[in-house]
Amino acid sequence: MSDITVVHVMRHGEVANPDGLLYGRLPGYHLSELGQRMAERVAEHLAPRDITHVVSSPLERARETATPVAEAHGLDLATDTRLIEAENVFQGKAFGVGDGALRRPENWKHLVNPFRPSWGEPYLEQVVRMMGALDAAKDAARGHEAVCVSHQLPIWIVRSFVERRRLWHDPRKRQCTLASLTTFTYQGDKIVSVGYTEPARDLVPAHLLAGAKPVKGGSKAFGA
Numbered sequence: 001m002s003d004i005t006v007v008h009v010m011r012h013g014e015v016a017n018p019d020g021l022l023y024g025r026l027p028g029y030h031l032s033e034l035g036q037r038m039a040e041r042v043a044e045h046l047a048p049r050d051i052t053h054v055v056s057s058p059l060e061r062a063r064e065t066a067t068p069v070a071e072a073h074g075l076d077l078a079t080d081t082r083l084i085e086a087e088n089v090f091q092g093k094a095f096g097v098g099d100g101a102l103r104r105p106e107n108w109k110h111l112v113n114p115f116r117p118s119w120g121e122p123y124l125e126q127v128v129r130m131m132g133a134l135d136a137a138k139d140a141a142r143g144h145e146a147v148c149v150s151h152q153l154p155i156w157i158v159r160s161f162v163e164r165r166r167l168w169h170d171p172r173k174r175q176c177t178l179a180s181l182t183t184f185t186y187q188g189d190k191i192v193s194v195g196y197t198e199p200a201r202d203l204v205p206a207h208l209l210a211g212a213k214p215v216k217g218g219s220k221a222f223g224a
Contacts, residue, residue, distance in 0.1 A: 001142065001143040002143045003143070003187055003188050004143070004185065004186065004187055005138045005141055005142050005143060005144065005145070005146070005185075005186040006049075006141075006144075006145040006146070006183060006184070006185050006186070007134050007137050007138050007141070007145070007146045007147075007148060007183070007184045007185075007186065008046070008051075008145065008146070008147045008148070008181045008182075008183045009134070009147075009148045009149075009150055009155050009158075009181070009182045009183070009184065010042060010065065010066070010069075010147055010148065010149045010150070010179065010180070010181050010182075011149075011150065011151065011152050011155055011176050011177070011178060011179060011180050011182075012031070012035070012039075012057075012059075012061045012062045012064070012065040012149055012150075012151065012178070012179070013031050013032075013034070013035030013036065013037075013038035013039045013061070013064075013065050013178055013179045013200070014031065014032045014034045014035035014038060014178050014179075014204075014205075015029050015030065015031060015032060015035060015061050016029070016030055016031065016032040016035070017029065017032075019094070020094050021092060021093060021094055022088060022090050022091055022092070022093060022094070023091065023092070024085055024086075024087070024088045024090075024091030024092070025059065025084060025085050025087065025091060026091060026092055027059070027060065028060070029059070029060060029061055030060050030061060030064060031060075031061055031064045031065065034203060035061070035064075035065070035178070035179075036064070037200075037203055038065075038178060038179035038200040038203050038204070039064065039065040039066075039067070039068045039069075039179065040068050041179065041199055041200040041203060042065075042068075042069065042179050042181070042199045042200055043068035043069045043071070043072045044072075044199075045199035046069055046072070046147065046199075047072050047073075049145050050144045050145050051069070051073045051075070051141070051144070051145045051146065051147055052073075052075070052140075052141045052144040052145065052146070053075070053078070053137060053140040053141040053144075053145075053146040053147070054066055054069050054070040054073065054075050054077055054078065054146070054147045054149075055077070055078040055079065055080050055083065055133075055136075055137055055140075055146070055147070055148050055149070056077060056078075056079055056080075056083060056148070056149035056150075057079070057080070057081075057083040057084045057085065057149060057150050057151060058079045058080075058081055058083075058084060059084060059085060059151075062083065062149045062150065062151065063077065063079065063149075065149050065179070066147065066149040069147050069149075078140075080133045080136065080137075080148070082129040082130065082132050082133035082136075083130070083133050083148055083149070083150040083151075083154070084150075084151070084154075085150075085151040085153070085154065086120050086121040086126055086151070086153045086154055086157075087120050087121040088119060088120040088121070089119050089120060090119060117168065123157050123167035123168065124167070126153070126154050126157045126158070127157060127158055127161045127167070129154075130150070130154050130155075130157065130158035131158060131161070133148060133150075134148065134158065134184060135189075138184075138186050138189070152174060152176045153171075153174075155176050155182050156169070156174040156175070156176045159176075159182050159194060159196075162184065162191055162194055163194060175196060177198050177201065177204050177208065177209055178200070178204050178208060179198070179199065179200040179203070179204070180196065180197065180198045180199075180200075181195075181196070181197045181198075181199065182194065182195075182196050183195040183196070183197070
């Protein structure tokens with residue numbers, strides 16, 4: 001058996017969210033038609049790979065994204081709660097660029113510490129659970145490849161930790177586009193490299209690509 005194991009951590013596809021809410025861990029948010037196309041595109045991209053394990057966050061949008069990948073390899077889809085979206089006190093609310101949320105006094109108490117952060121699940125807690133999920137996937141697919149479907153913020157935080165970057169950051173600059181793959185290569189039990197690809201880039205609206213200038217009234221669900 002090879003001592004090289006590859007774990008692809010995929011962000012889910014676009015979500016149907018007509019009200020522009022930060023949906024966080026709320027149930028009932030499913031992939032849009034475009035999101036389903038993104039999932040299918042990534043499944044096609046990964047079809048030639050030696051994938052023996054597919055696991056997702058328990059949220060609907062993640063499971064729906066993972067399903068085409070699992071089906072393409074004839075695998076059952078597992079779930080791991082450690083891959084879930086980060087907790088956020090603004091869940092269920094419109095909170096984003098251009099909507100005035102930062103000027104509302106009732107929100108200020110949640111914005112006092114961007115380094116922890118004070119509005120949601122601490123970054124270090126996200127690192128611990130995501131590293132646990134990645135290690136479990138690596139063990140399940142040892143010598144082969146695994147796919148874990150998760151959410152933007154936890155993926156970016158665990159990548160930042162592995163690459164020894166600070167955990168606090170500007171959400172607009174996360175390199176974790178919809179349906180992207182952040183790939184961790186293990187030699188034995190040690191991560192030796194991190195890669196990043198966007199198999200469905202041409203399907204992603206331009207204003208949602210990493211580093212794009214936010215559009216007022218556009219997607220508000222940073223970290224989804």
